[in-house]
Amino acid sequence: xxxxxxxxxxxxxxxxxxxxxxxxxxxxxxxxxxxxxxxxxxxxxxxxxxxxxxxxxxxxxxxxxxxxxxxxxxxxxxxxxxxxxxxxxxxxxxxxxxxxxxxxxxxxxxxxxxxxxxxxxxxxxxxxxxxxxxxxxxxxxxxxxxxxxxxxxxxxxxxxxxxxxxxxxxxxxxxxxxxxxxxxxxxxxxxxxxxxxxxxxxxxxxxxxxxxxxxxxxxxxxxxxxxxxxxxxxxxxxxxxxxxxxxxxxxxxxxxxxxxxxxxxxxxxxxxxxxxxxxxxxxxxxxxxxxxxxxxxxxxxxxxxxxxxxxxxxxxxxxxxxxxxxxxxxxxxxxxxxxxx
Numbered sequence: 001x002x003x004x005x006x007x008x009x010x011x012x013x014x015x016x017x018x019x020x021x022x023x024x025x026x027x028x029x030x031x032x033x034x035x036x037x038x039x040x041x042x043x044x045x046x047x048x049x050x051x052x053x054x055x056x057x058x059x060x061x062x063x064x065x066x067x068x069x070x071x072x073x074x075x076x077x078x079x080x081x082x083x084x085x086x087x088x089x090x091x092x093x094x095x096x097x098x099x100x101x102x103x104x105x106x107x108x109x110x111x112x113x114x115x116x117x118x119x120x121x122x123x124x125x126x127x128x129x130x131x132x133x134x135x136x137x138x139x140x141x142x143x144x145x146x147x148x149x150x151x152x153x154x155x156x157x158x159x160x161x162x163x164x165x166x167x168x169x170x171x172x173x174x175x176x177x178x179x180x181x182x183x184x185x186x187x188x189x190x191x192x193x194x195x196x197x198x199x200x201x202x203x204x205x206x207x208x209x210x211x212x213x214x215x216x217x218x219x220x221x222x223x224x225x226x227x228x229x230x231x232x233x234x235x236x237x238x239x240x241x242x243x244x245x246x247x248x249x250x251x252x253x254x255x256x257x258x259x260x261x262x263x264x265x266x267x268x269x270x271x272x273x274x275x276x277x278x279x280x281x282x283x284x285x286x287x288x289x290x291x292x293x294x295x296x297x298x299x300x301x302x303x304x305x306x307x308x309x310x311x312x313x314x315x316x317x318x319x320x321x322x323x324x325x326x327x328x329x330x331x332x333x334x335x336x337x338x339x340x341x
Contacts, residue, residue, distance in 0.1 A: 023315075065199065098132045099148045102141045168321065174222060199212030226238065273335070291318060
């Protein structure tokens with residue numbers, strides 16, 4: 001049995017650590033007209049009848065896989081995706097980003113590869129990459145770290161926080177492209193340490209794909225379908241299914257439970273990790289398991305929403321909302337058994 005904490009990442013300790021920092025920063029919120037509380041996917045600052053949305057994130061230990069493969073031309077897509085997908089969750093359209101590259105030693109060839117990925121991600125997101133910063137930090141950074149910060153804009157009367165989600169609303173799941181940019185510490189431990197595989201070895205459940213290819217598959221960017229959806233359908237909630245898996249739904253309206261009984265078949269990378277001994281509950285607690293983004297709409301709006309989203313990425317109704325005050329995620333796993341998160 002392999003768990004996330006055994007790979008060196010303690011989700012519970014991370015939550016306590018973040019809370020400790022946020023408690024020191026909360027007093028600064030009154031200095032400007034801040035709309036969202038901390039804990040949502042993106043922060044919102046009121047500017048007249050508009051609101052500025054902001055988010056920041058990094059590529060994480062996916063960089064270590066890129067290093068093993070000596071291939072850095074896609075991780076920039078991950079950097080953009082992790083930021084813009086969060087900005088979407090408040091109903092904002094991403095507009096621009098800046099990047100931060102910390103390196104042990106400057107390498108123009110690697111920098112060019114990173115730039116290629118950032119440009120591709122920005123193009124997919126229709127987002128301008130307007131600047132950035134590079135720092136050489138020997139002894140602090142090994143190889144490199146890549147992060148980004150983005151801004152978006154939304155009309156104040158069109159902000160989506162999840163507060164209008166109600167019992168009976170439909171949960172639509174948009175398929176992920178794979179592991180995205182979360183849980184790589186656990187995935188690397190499973191494949192490289194426990195199973196003794198290398199990046200060039202085939203996945204245990206998919207001989208046509210190597211471990212490295214599966215781990216490096218770029219994070220899917222959901223900007224185009226969600227921006228179109230917001231223009232055509234009344235959307236009540238949006239959630240980026242990132243680190244923490246389906247627990248990300250709990251970042252919306254408090255007290256809601258989600259009954260997810262129609263999840264898509266997980267991509268082969270997750271099936272491979274399960275076959276190597278990662279418990280099912282841990283899988284759904286850490287990874288997106290094939291659903292990279294979730295949309296909550298009224299039952300009567302689901303057909304139109306699905307029609308729009310499916311023009312861009314595969315999507316399906318994966319469950320419904322219960323307003324029971326318990327705040328639980330109940331889902332049917334790939335083994336067709338039920339678990340609660």
